[in-house]
Amino acid sequence: MDPTPSPSASPTSTAPATPKFDLPENPRVLIVGDSYTAGWGAETESEGWAHVAGSLMSPAIMIDGIPGTGFAWGGGASNERGEQFSVRLRSIAAEQTFTPDVLVLQGGQNDALLRDDARVTAAVEATVSEARELWPGIDIVIMGPSAPEPLASTLKQTNAAVSAAATATGVPFIDASGEQWFNAENSGTFYTDGAHVNAAGHNLIAERFISHWRELTQ
Numbered sequence: 001m002d003p004t005p006s007p008s009a010s011p012t013s014t015a016p017a018t019p020k021f022d023l024p025e026n027p028r029v030l031i032v033g034d035s036y037t038a039g040w041g042a043e044t045e046s047e048g049w050a051h052v053a054g055s056l057m058s059p060a061i062m063i064d065g066i067p068g069t070g071f072a073w074g075g076g077a078s079n080e081r082g083e084q085f086s087v088r089l090r091s092i093a094a095e096q097t098f099t100p101d102v103l104v105l106q107g108g109q110n111d112a113l114l115r116d117d118a119r120v121t122a123a124v125e126a127t128v129s130e131a132r133e134l135w136p137g138i139d140i141v142i143m144g145p146s147a148p149e150p151l152a153s154t155l156k157q158t159n160a161a162v163s164a165a166a167t168a169t170g171v172p173f174i175d176a177s178g179e180q181w182f183n184a185e186n187s188g189t190f191y192t193d194g195a196h197v198n199a200a201g202h203n204l205i206a207e208r209f210i211s212h213w214r215e216l217t218q
């Protein structure tokens with residue numbers, strides 16, 4: 001009797017590797033975001049995640065954080081201020097004083113105010129397209145909402161909308177929400193006003209961001 005054939009191994013699929021960035025030794029890095037990038041909740045602006053992470057990324061850093069803004073939400077109680085990320089990118093490019101090699105887009109939390117996930121996704125895609133037109137060849141990273149609990153749980157759909165746009169445009173997405181940087185167990189340690197984190201929270205964001213950054217650049 002022939003031996004019973006062993007089952008053949010089924011092929012395994014692997015996700016495409018995240019593209020590595022090919023950067024100069026001291027890349028010019030532009031970080032654009034909301035109140036988190038502005039350092040709200042930290043005792044000083046220099047303790048904000050963007051300053052902490054930026055100091056480890058390059059000596060050539062420009063930080064543009066405006067509270068209450070996002071990819072689609074321009075700020076103000078009724079979205080009337082017109083300070084969406086794409087608007088600010090055009091302004092920075094027009095000044096011609098800083099030409100970035102890398103763009104970090106941090107946000108999405110305020111875009112939840114729109115209550116329109118499709119519009120958020122479209123705005124993220126448009127922002128990426130705008131950046132690529134302004135600075136051909138630029139490398140882009142997107143980091144979604146990184147709020148503590150219980151707010152984080154209300155932002156899951158918005159986070160998914162931002163993530164979908166990153167995937168559609170081929171941009172690496174740092175998923176603070178999905179990785180639960182702030183969760184029910186630890187949020188009390190980092191919590192300030194319900195929407196922001198303290199200096200220790202900013203430091204945690206910076207550490208986690210830099211871990212992903214090194215995966216992209218080393």
